[in-house]
Amino acid sequence: MKTYGIDLMVTIANRNRIEKFIQLYREHGMSFNITAFGRGTASSDVLKFLGLDASEKAILFSAVSRTRSREVIRDAILKTRIDVPGNGILMTIPLSAAGGGRCIQYLTQGQEKEGENLMKNLQEEVRKESEEKKEETFNPSFHLIIAITNEGYSDQVMDAARSVGASGGTIVRAKGTDKATAEKFFGVSLAAEKEMVFIxxxxxxxxxxxxxxIRQAGMDSDAKSIVFSLPVDRIAGLRLLEDDDSSL
Structure with a gap:
């Protein structure tokens, strides 16, 4: 499976600690940071195993170039001690697709000096991966599509998806965190209220x-949606699996 040289970094921590991670990621030039809020529902045994407690959580979605992700994780361990039980969870997931060159530039702005160099580096990385992996070891049957859109436009995103066969999705309200670069990139406010659509x-x-x-609700529309996808390894509970039991 080819990737785009970009990882989605997912950070789960207590709400009163999430600002430390946002500041750390900004120091590494990571300007794309979206925060959602929730509460853990796992049993006490599971929470203990994961090193978490039952307090209210924040989930931080950030984009980081593959070349920087290891450095960022090392720095997070050093400065936030996330490796200590109770301090949270941090994981990275490779993007399996991105909605065009502008989406890639949007996700990684601040991490590369020039957009042209970024695209060249990504293309070279994909080429090397393709050469090194003659036999693919992971060809996912499903992908999680994530669309991040301006508040109030999630229905437009879902209407577009359903028009070509998507069965449904989940909408989560979130908020951008980078006020410094608000309205700086293609007129998209990184600090505005957002809605995340998971399909x-x-x-x-x-x-x-x-x-x-992208056509109906992309950067050129009022929705200003960015779209990318993540590979799904295993999945259960969807009617679409009835036609494809081999995915389990």
């Missing part, structure tokens, strides 16, 4: 769904 799609349907979202 699970078959691999063969991913591209057409993403393309339609």
């Amino acid at each position: 699970v799609a078959k691999a063969k349907e991913r591209n057409v769904i993403m393309s339609e979202i």
Whole structure:
């Protein structure tokens, strides 16, 4: 499976600690940071195993170039002690697709001096991965499509997705955190209220769904949506699996 040289960094921590991570990521030039809030529901035994407690949580979604992710994680361990039980969880997930060059630049602005160099580096990384991996070890049957859109436009995103066969999705309200670069990139405010739309799609349907979202609700629309996808390893509980039991 080819990747785009970009990782989605997911940080889960107590709400009163999440600002420390945001500041750390900004120091590494990571300007794309979206925060959502929730509460843990796992049993006490599971929470103990994960090193978490039952207090209210914040989930921070950040984008980081593959070349920087290891350095950022090392710095997070050093400065936030996230490796200590109770301090949170940090993970990275490779993007399996991105909605065009502008989306890639948007996700990683501040991490590269020039957009042209970024695109060249990403293309070279994909080429090397393709050469090194003659036999793919992971070809996901499903992908999680994530669209981040301006508040009030999630229905427009879902209408676009459904028009080409998407069965449904989940909408989460969130907020951008980078006020310093608000309204700086293609007129998109990074600090405004956002809505995140999560759609699970078959691999063969991913591209057409993403393309339609971009066409109807992309950067050139009032929705100002950015769209990317993540590979799904295993999945359960969706009716679409009835036609593809081999995915389990």
